[in-house]
Amino acid sequence: MTSAGPLLEIDDLTLKLQVGGAELTALEHVSFSLGYGEARGLVGESGSGKSLTLRAILGLLPPNAVVTSGRMVFDGAEFDLAHGSKADARRLERLRGTGISMIFQEPSVALNPVIPVGEQIVDAVMRRDHLRRSQARDYAIHLMKLVGIHDAEHKVDAYEFELSGGLKQRVMIAAAVAGKPKLILCDEPTTALDVTVQRQILSLFTHLRDELDAGLLYVTHDLAVVAQLCDSITVLYSGNVMESSAELGSVFDDPGHPYTEALLRSTPDVDRIGRRLYSIPGSAPSLSDRPLGCPFAPRCEYRQDDCEQARVPDTSTVEGREVHCRHPVGHESGRVQLAKEAR
Amino acid sequence: MTTSETAIPLVPPELGPGPRRAGWAPGWLRRHNLQLWIGAVMIGLMVLAGAFAPLVAQHSPTTPDAMHTLLGPSGSHPFGTDNLGRDIFARVVYGARSDLTIAVVAVIAPFLIGLVFGIVSGYFGGWIDTIMMRLADIVTAFPFFILVIALVFVLGNGAWSIFVAITCVSWVAYARLVRGEAMVLRNKEFVAACQAGGISTWRILLRHFAPNVATQAIVYAMSDIVMNVGVIVTLSYFGLGIVPPTPDWGSMMADGQQFLAGGYYGMTLFPAGAVIWTSLALSFVGDGLAHALRIER
Numbered sequence: 001m002t003s004a005g006p007l008l009e010i011d012d013l014t015l016k017l018q019v020g021g022a023e024l025t026a027l028e029h030v031s032f033s034l035g036y037g038e039a040r041g042l043v044g045e046s047g048s049g050k051s052l053t054l055r056a057i058l059g060l061l062p063p064n065a066v067v068t069s070g071r072m073v074f075d076g077a078e079f080d081l082a083h084g085s086k087a088d089a090r091r092l093e094r095l096r097g098t099g100i101s102m103i104f105q106e107p108s109v110a111l112n113p114v115i116p117v118g119e120q121i122v123d124a125v126m127r128r129d130h131l132r133r134s135q136a137r138d139y140a141i142h143l144m145k146l147v148g149i150h151d152a153e154h155k156v157d158a159y160e161f162e163l164s165g166g167l168k169q170r171v172m173i174a175a176a177v178a179g180k181p182k183l184i185l186c187d188e189p190t191t192a193l194d195v196t197v198q199r200q201i202l203s204l205f206t207h208l209r210d211e212l213d214a215g216l217l218y219v220t221h222d223l224a225v226v227a228q229l230c231d232s233i234t235v236l237y238s239g240n241v242m243e244s245s246a247e248l249g250s251v252f253d254d255p256g257h258p259y260t261e262a263l264l265r266s267t268p269d270v271d272r273i274g275r276r277l278y279s280i281p282g283s284a285p286s287l288s289d290r291p292l293g294c295p296f297a298p299r300c301e302y303r304q305d306d307c308e309q310a311r312v313p314d315t316s317t318v319e320g321r322e323v324h325c326r327h328p329v330g331h332e333s334g335r336v337q338l339a340k341e342a343r
Numbered sequence: 344m345t346t347s348e349t350a351i352p353l354v355p356p357e358l359g360p361g362p363r364r365a366g367w368a369p370g371w372l373r374r375h376n377l378q379l380w381i382g383a384v385m386i387g388l389m390v391l392a393g394a395f396a397p398l399v400a401q402h403s404p405t406t407p408d409a410m411h412t413l414l415g416p417s418g419s420h421p422f423g424t425d426n427l428g429r430d431i432f433a434r435v436v437y438g439a440r441s442d443l444t445i446a447v448v449a450v451i452a453p454f455l456i457g458l459v460f461g462i463v464s465g466y467f468g469g470w471i472d473t474i475m476m477r478l479a480d481i482v483t484a485f486p487f488f489i490l491v492i493a494l495v496f497v498l499g500n501g502a503w504s505i506f507v508a509i510t511c512v513s514w515v516a517y518a519r520l521v522r523g524e525a526m527v528l529r530n531k532e533f534v535a536a537c538q539a540g541g542i543s544t545w546r547i548l549l550r551h552f553a554p555n556v557a558t559q560a561i562v563y564a565m566s567d568i569v570m571n572v573g574v575i576v577t578l579s580y581f582g583l584g585i586v587p588p589t590p591d592w593g594s595m596m597a598d599g600q601q602f603l604a605g606g607y608y609g610m611t612l613f614p615a616g617a618v619i620w621t622s623l624a625l626s627f628v629g630d631g632l633a634h635a636l637r638i639e640r
Contacts, residue, residue: 060538097541110536114554123550124540175540185539 005076006033007215008057008183013070013081015049015056015239017287024287026052026065027239034183034232039209039216041226041248043263044236045284050219053236054185056081057217058102059092074099075182097124098179105188107168111160117168118144118156121175128179143174146211148204166197170204177208183215190225205229223267227252235260238285238295240312246320256316256323259296294325302327379631385624389617393439402430404437404590413607423609425595426602431609434590435617441591443621445502446571449509450564456510457517458560462552464518465525476522479515487512491574495583505575505584513567517560524556558636565629569622576618592618 015027027049034040042050055061057072059081070081074095079088104110112120118140126136137156144152147170160168169189176184186205190198206229209216218230226233226248233251234244243257255261265278282299291297297307306326316323392399402420408428416423422431464475482490491508498504528534537547578584579593587594592614599610 058539060535094541096539101541102536102539104532104536104539106532109532112533112537112551112555115551123537123546124542127543127546128541172536175536179541 041230244322382627400433453514461521465522
């Protein structure tokens with residue numbers, strides 16, 4: 001809590017991918033912000049640009065990705081994310097690990113198989129803080145205990161392939177918090193884990209949030225995870241922000257965008273056992289043939305003629321809430337079954 | 344989902360039995376691997392003989408004895424004597440010194456150069472890779488022996504020029520090998536994880552790439568030593584290598600050739616045997632290592 005204003009602010013992030021000569025827009029005018037210590041869920045289907053958004057924040061984009069516009073404010077410092085601003089890219093690089101860190105989806109490939117995990121946890125901080133080997137080792141053990149690895153004294157010398165999936169993800173989390181970052185980016189960190197381990201890791205995140213006072217940007221396609229962990233939510237579809245809210249509950253109770261509503265309806269619910277689960281008709285558009293106006297329009301139940309027009313405005317009237325739809329669902333829809341009890 | 348989020352199970356129940364890192368050697372060495380051990384014992388004997396040459400050999404390798412030339416094997420001269428009356432056993436043992444030393448040293452330098460070259464080329468890719476690999480192509484364009492012999496001609500005889508010549512030529516193989524590995528590694532997610540962790544590029548390359556890509560190169564180095572022994576012996580055989588009277592297997596064979604017709608086989612046979620023994624031993628070690636490190640060649 002060092003300064004007023006948000007911890008992270010992403011403004012008008014547009015990113016293009018060059019694929020075989022064609023230039024495809026993968027992110028379009030994406031904006032959102034994150035307060036100090038806040039956890040925001042970044043929700044969307046595969047290919048909606050969630051992971052690209054995270055990678056753009058860290059400046060770790062694939063070589064064929066070009067940021068055409070985008071401004072980021074992190075902890076009071078402003079960065080131009082657009083491709084070509086070398087100086088800002090360098091400043092961004094210095095933030096990695098210590099200001100912003102990232103937890104990856106697949107822990108087994110995100111760890112180096114030939115180096116003991118303990119060393120990898122403290123690799124970055126060891127140099128920065130000029131720790132001696134023994135100090136670094138102690139710190140690694142401390143962190144491993146913090147993320148719930150008991151007998152850390154032994155596990156610190158283990159290799160990646162000697163650990164279970166849950167332990168590996170704990171190691172990744174330990175590495176991510178080692179530099180005491182203000183912001184942790186999570187790229188579906190529980191997707192590769194089985195449900196019981198997933199549950200433990202989620203509890204760990206909740207616990208660490210309190211302990212570290214770090215902001216969390218949590219990418220997932222699992223609304224239940226968001227409900228359990230996050231304060232706020234941003235819904236992405238085909239590289240566009242559909243709906244965004246600083247208050248999670250309001251979106252769950254009263255979704256504004258038809259897409260959000262459809263997402264909530266297609267979430268399994270214990271109260272509706274035996275009934276057919278809703279699924280959104282059609283499939284997500286590929287980047288190459290995205291409609292000009294609202295990208296969700298072709299699949300939308302409430303589609304009207306003006307939905308085809310470009311640049312959908314924000315029609316939300318509530319503070320801290322954004323709904324990019326010309327015909328928002330509104331309070332009266334009453335279809336939403338998944339309610340607050342999910343929390 | 345339960346309501347109490349405060350009771351965090353900081354000790355997860357799913358901890359598997361973590362293997363302890365105890366024992367006298369890493370697992371891959373402990374695994375049953377007869378080939379590796381036979382090779383290691385064979386090369387070990389040769390290295391020990393070379394290292395303790397003054398104790399092993401009772402005669403000087405260089406002092407001629409005009410009274411005892413071209414003797415057959417006997418108790419005092421196990422391998423007999425050559426045309427100048429020098430003890431062949433002593434010369435073979437001292438020859439191991441010079442030949443093995445150069446063979447090993449001339450592997451280390453290309454190994455390191457190739458490792459750095461390959462990692463940089465494979466990691467950065469693009470025009471850096473293009474330039475570096477074209478440079479490697481230039482070296483590869485010449486037949487190995489022609490280039491080595493040409494370099495030794497330019498540099499003059501002796502251990503040092505053999506070393507330089509081999510280094511100049513054989514780093515290419517390591518560079519290509521490592522480059523391939525590095526290119527695969529570059530796309531592994533742990534590299535992105537390292538970058539996300541704020542670890543500098545050079546540290547990623549040294550600390551995270553080098554140990555990953557070295558395995559292949561180490562196995563190759565074993566067969567490269569065999570190759571080097573061959574090169575050194577061949578050069579010396581042609582009078583381009585180690586300068587007489589320093590004992591060396593290649594020049595010994597060359598000297599012995601003219602006496603073969605007279606029925607004096609010892610001068611040629613024993614150094615040749617030493618070459619075969621050494622090559623066989625190193626090949627065993629190389630194959631054994633490859634097997635132990637589970638690398639298909």
